[in-house]
Amino acid sequence: MSGKPLSGLLVVALEQAVAAPLCTLRLADAGARVIKIERAGGETARHYDAAVLGTSAYFAWLNRGKESAVLDLKAEADLALLRAVLARADVLVQNLVPGALARMGLSPEVIARDYPRLIAVSINGYGQDTPYAAMRAYDMLVQAESGICAVTGTPETPSKIGVSAADIATGMNAHAAILEALIARGQTGRGTQIEIAMFDGMAEWMSVPLLHRTYGGHDTGRHGLSHASIYPYRPFACADGSLIVATQTNAEWARLCEGVLGRPDLAEAPAYATNALRVENRARLDAEVEPGFAALTTAEAIARLDAAGIAWSRYSTLADLEVHPALRLMPVTLADGREVSMPRPAGRGADFASGPVPALGQATEALRQEFAGG
DSSP: OOOOTTTTOEEEEEOOSSHHHHHHHHHHHTTOEEEEEEOTTOOGGGGSOOTBTTBOHHHHHHOTTOEEEEOOTTSHHHHHHHHHHHHHOSEEEEOSSTTHHHHTTOOHHHHHHHOTTOEEEEEESSOTTSTTTTOOOOHHHHHHHTTGGGGSBOSSOBOOOSSOHHHHHHHHHHHHHHHHHHHHHHHHSOOEEEEEEHHHHHHHHTHHHHHHHHHHOOOOOOOTTSOSSSSSEEEEEETTEEEEEEOOSHHHHHHIIIIISSOHHHHHOGGGSSHHHHHHTHHHHHHHHHHHHHTSOHHHHHHHHHHHTOEEEOOOOHHHHHTOTTOOEEEEEOTTSOEEEEEOOTTOOTTOOOOOOOOTTTTHHHHHHHHTTO
């Protein structure tokens, strides 16, 4: 027993790519035993790249602390082994193509009958009760389909978010749903079956732009690094660089005008009295505010912003992030025994220990011996 909160929990992962592996990674981090079932040759993310000393960056990030077993689920013996593992498992997470599990004889009805304590999570692109149920779904496709790209980028160029946002959101939604289901099972003794759709997660993220359109009658535009509905919340060029400045209240706006720009008249102007008015008049305000920052060095601007209690940040490149003073790293052991560093998950302390990245099929024979005969 590791003393972690999910120690003793057995998770079966029929997973690939990002969404499901992120979910089960979080379970493994909390002490769950995660058995990752892979096909011969390994799952998709093993082959995206070889950036981490020969290991895919995606795979190294998302699969540490798991056991890898290679099974041919079209073969009766291996399917029987999977069933034997499920009979003892607490959680099943799968993001196979819709219907794949049912074709193995593991339909929702069979799971409910044969594994009544199992929490079975199916990750799909779209809700299975919608006309998009059978649509293939990858991260960028779901970002585009859900409207994320319509509010991301510059006025001229729609863009995707630069990381796998749809996959990451889906994995975290699945993780939260599993924790809720475990609590419910502790009360009722019964498992449940849960569908997590990638599109649902992105559609929820789009709530504010959608509400603005549905009830406010206007579309949210694309503003690059500027906030679409708060002003000023954007980059400003200083004499020797640039800073991103954020004000969210009228009081902060007043302090910015007086303490940073030396323009108390802007705070007093009726045309800029509320955030909604500042957003409406952002082009006029840009012409008023930009010269104030242009006259300052970044060091001078930072000193004034700090004194006025105004939030700011620099624009970090990947090179900047690599050496960022706030970046907290942890060691991770690759399958070949070499050690690399990667960002420590949020909420984990300095003593958090990550499991190693598994070699393909390293647990297959042990799994057969442990679960032989069900």
